[in-house]
Amino acid sequence: MTTTLFKWTSDNVKNKQILLSKLPDGKLTADCFSVREVPVEAPSEGQILIKTLLLSQDAANRAWMQGATYRGALNHGDVMASYGIGEVLESSHASWNPGDLVMADIGWQEYALVDVREATPAPEHDGPLSHGLSLLGVAGLTAYHGLINVAGIHAGETLLISAAAGSVGSIVGQIGRMKGARVIGVAGGDEKCRWVETELGFDACLNYKSSAQSLRDQLQSAAPAGVDVYFDNTGGDILQAALFSMNLRGRVACCGAVSMYDGKPKPGPFGVPGLLVTKRLKMEGFIVSDYAHLDSDARHELSLWARQGDLKIIEDILDGLDNAPAGLIGLLAGENRGKRMIRVA
Amino acid sequence: MTTTLFKWTSDNVKNKQILLSKLPDGKLTADCFSVREVPVEAPSEGQILIKTLLLSQDAANRAWMQGATYRGALNHGDVMASYGIGEVLESSHASWNPGDLVMADIGWQEYALVDVREATPAPEHDGPLSHGLSLLGVAGLTAYHGLINVAGIHAGETLLISAAAGSVGSIVGQIGRMKGARVIGVAGGDEKCRWVETELGFDACLNYKSSAQSLRDQLQSAAPAGVDVYFDNTGGDILQAALFSMNLRGRVACCGAVSMYDGKPKPGPFGVPGLLVTKRLKMEGFIVSDYAHLDSDARHELSLWARQGDLKIIEDILDGLDNAPAGLIGLLAGENRGKRMIRVA
Numbered sequence: 001m002t003t004t005l006f007k008w009t010s011d012n013v014k015n016k017q018i019l020l021s022k023l024p025d026g027k028l029t030a031d032c033f034s035v036r037e038v039p040v041e042a043p044s045e046g047q048i049l050i051k052t053l054l055l056s057q058d059a060a061n062r063a064w065m066q067g068a069t070y071r072g073a074l075n076h077g078d079v080m081a082s083y084g085i086g087e088v089l090e091s092s093h094a095s096w097n098p099g100d101l102v103m104a105d106i107g108w109q110e111y112a113l114v115d116v117r118e119a120t121p122a123p124e125h126d127g128p129l130s131h132g133l134s135l136l137g138v139a140g141l142t143a144y145h146g147l148i149n150v151a152g153i154h155a156g157e158t159l160l161i162s163a164a165a166g167s168v169g170s171i172v173g174q175i176g177r178m179k180g181a182r183v184i185g186v187a188g189g190d191e192k193c194r195w196v197e198t199e200l201g202f203d204a205c206l207n208y209k210s211s212a213q214s215l216r217d218q219l220q221s222a223a224p225a226g227v228d229v230y231f232d233n234t235g236g237d238i239l240q241a242a243l244f245s246m247n248l249r250g251r252v253a254c255c256g257a258v259s260m261y262d263g264k265p266k267p268g269p270f271g272v273p274g275l276l277v278t279k280r281l282k283m284e285g286f287i288v289s290d291y292a293h294l295d296s297d298a299r300h301e302l303s304l305w306a307r308q309g310d311l312k313i314i315e316d317i318l319d320g321l322d323n324a325p326a327g328l329i330g331l332l333a334g335e336n337r338g339k340r341m342i343r344v345a
Numbered sequence: 346m347t348t349t350l351f352k353w354t355s356d357n358v359k360n361k362q363i364l365l366s367k368l369p370d371g372k373l374t375a376d377c378f379s380v381r382e383v384p385v386e387a388p389s390e391g392q393i394l395i396k397t398l399l400l401s402q403d404a405a406n407r408a409w410m411q412g413a414t415y416r417g418a419l420n421h422g423d424v425m426a427s428y429g430i431g432e433v434l435e436s437s438h439a440s441w442n443p444g445d446l447v448m449a450d451i452g453w454q455e456y457a458l459v460d461v462r463e464a465t466p467a468p469e470h471d472g473p474l475s476h477g478l479s480l481l482g483v484a485g486l487t488a489y490h491g492l493i494n495v496a497g498i499h500a501g502e503t504l505l506i507s508a509a510a511g512s513v514g515s516i517v518g519q520i521g522r523m524k525g526a527r528v529i530g531v532a533g534g535d536e537k538c539r540w541v542e543t544e545l546g547f548d549a550c551l552n553y554k555s556s557a558q559s560l561r562d563q564l565q566s567a568a569p570a571g572v573d574v575y576f577d578n579t580g581g582d583i584l585q586a587a588l589f590s591m592n593l594r595g596r597v598a599c600c601g602a603v604s605m606y607d608g609k610p611k612p613g614p615f616g617v618p619g620l621l622v623t624k625r626l627k628m629e630g631f632i633v634s635d636y637a638h639l640d641s642d643a644r645h646e647l648s649l650w651a652r653q654g655d656l657k658i659i660e661d662i663l664d665g666l667d668n669a670p671a672g673l674i675g676l677l678a679g680e681n682r683g684k685r686m687i688r689v690a
Binding site: 063069070232235239252254255256257260265266267268269270271272273274275276277278279280281282283284285286287290 | 408414415577580584597599600601602605610611612613614615616617618619620621622623624625626627628629630631632635
């Protein structure tokens with residue numbers, strides 16, 4: 001049995017889609033994308049038809065163009081992939097009803113057919129829908145699990161975070177402060193760094209683009225006693241500087257490598273594995289779904305912190321599907337502050 | 346009160362020492378070392394005088410010349426450092442008596458004054474003294490702790506080991522087999538690889554120097570289902586190939602980086618941290634003393650395995666202190682099989 005909100009036919013509604021029409025060779029550019037309109041189709045058995053409300057924009061979207069990761073590679077001609085939140089319009093499955101809010105890999109399109117096995121309910125909460133992608137979505141959960149369950153931060157430790165103004169980094173630092181760590185961010189640009197310090201309350205934020213002082217020297221001044229935990233969103237030169245400043249038995253939570261996504265990846269940092277042996281470091285890669293069994297506890301705590309005013313939720317919402325390409329290109333260049341998303345409807 | 350076996354004076358006994366007379370620039374060569382004779386001195390308060398019996402030769406000896414690691418850097422003019430086993434000749438401290446067997450950083454010399462805080466009793470056992478440096482010494486304990494306590498090997502997993510014919514690798518593989526893992530070694534040379542398979546019982550051993558097939562291709566054939574645990578003694582190109590072949594949630598126990606010690610270190614492997622994130626890998630550096638609190642359990646089990654004939658102890662003993670430089674240079678070139686040591690007296 002199919003339940004429906006409206007009767008869809010290819011005549012009355014079109015689905016605008018943005019395709020990855022060619023794979024980038026080097027930096028991602030707008031001409032990698034193209035727009036088309038196709039008829040909206042009714043769901044087959046085991047599918048739901050959803051209307052896209054919000055799309056998440058993540059550095060990982062660019063990594064998917066490089067090859068298979070924790071998901072299959074994107075190919076040219078595919079609808080550009082993206083997680084997001086949608087509303088069920090029509091369901092062919094008893095577990096979903098029209099009007100339900102759903103999270104899924106929707107892609108850059110106004111309507112999507114999604115396999116019910118790949119859809120999860122949007123988190124229930126009393127805040128705005130966008131919190132489902134920021135505080136309670138991939139950003140908040142990645143920050144929480146990475147810092148608490150992967151790195152195991154302790155009070156009194158020094159915590160370093162790259163992409164500190166980004167969706168994940170901005171939350172990691174605030175949680176780190178609550179847990180009693182000394183928190184040092186890394187971001188691109190002096191103005192952004194001051195914002196991380198004043199708005200997010202980091203103890204310090206270092207500008208890796210500074211022409212005045214190398215990041216390694218800045219780190220030496222900001223963390224003279226060394227770094228205990230490095231939350232790595234970037235890889236590359238920042239990871240390199242971090243490894244040199246790590247203390248004995250330091251931990252590196254490898255969350256992403258945005259410096260390596262948008263262009264040709266470079267060789268990894270110098271001194272791996274020698275530094276790991278000498279300092280007995282642990283580097284561990286993770287993705288948020290590894291800790292899905294702990295999501296409800298994490299969401300409970302994240303919500304509480306936000307309600308108490310201890311955790312600021314920074315969102316950077318662009319309106320309109322047409323802005324998705326420029327939004328992602330800008331995110332890869334570091335122009336966002338907090339969680340960037342596209343409001344589609 | 347000082348207890349003594351003999352009365353030492355500078356007149357009746359000389360101490361032959363081998364100095365690191367210059368730091369190597371590139372590969373270690375014999376002309377980095379020089380020999381001198383000095384008088385044997387009586388121990389000061391808190392010291393013991395020991396007679397050197399056996400010296401351990403380890404790739405780490407070369408790393409100590411590169412800079413500070415888990416110990417201070419070696420400088421030119423120093424007596425070349427090396428762990429070993431000696432016999433106490435004269436003691437200024439109640440905890441040691443003449444005739445006691447002691448393990449310490451003795452250095453390449455016939456006699457040594459050692460701070461009692463830096464000496465530990467040689468392990469008690471009923472086998473030959475050399476087992477104190479192989480089975481029950483740094484080699485056996487590093488293999489045991491790295492595989493059991495760092496990597497946490499499980500039955501049914503695929504275990505890859507570099508420097509498989511070396512002091513640590515040869516033991517790691519044998520323990521891995523006992524724990525029910527499928528064990529694949531990497532070594533330099535076809536003949537050495539066949540020895541690893543037939544003598545040590547590895548399931549396979551791959552020649553990283555092969556001109557016929559890249560290590561990555563060999564790994565693909567030998568471990569089509571991928572590698573779960575990589576015990577890394579080498580770093581470099583072998584680590585690179587291993588990272589590409591690791592399975593989801595694989596673990597890399599970083600024990601050493603011999604490929605990086607003897608010459609100018611190169612940039613680290615390509616794909617760190619991207620591969621770590623995608624595959625959720627954990628890389629962890631360790632040194633044997635991190636697990637000293639578990640040494641007695643480890644020695645108990647290692648002894649048992651050896652007595653039962655389940656663990657072959659491969660030793661490669663050179664006679665005479667004068668052979669120490671050539672022994673170490675040869676070890677760095679991979680000429681040893683099993684635990685290389687120098688019998689001094």
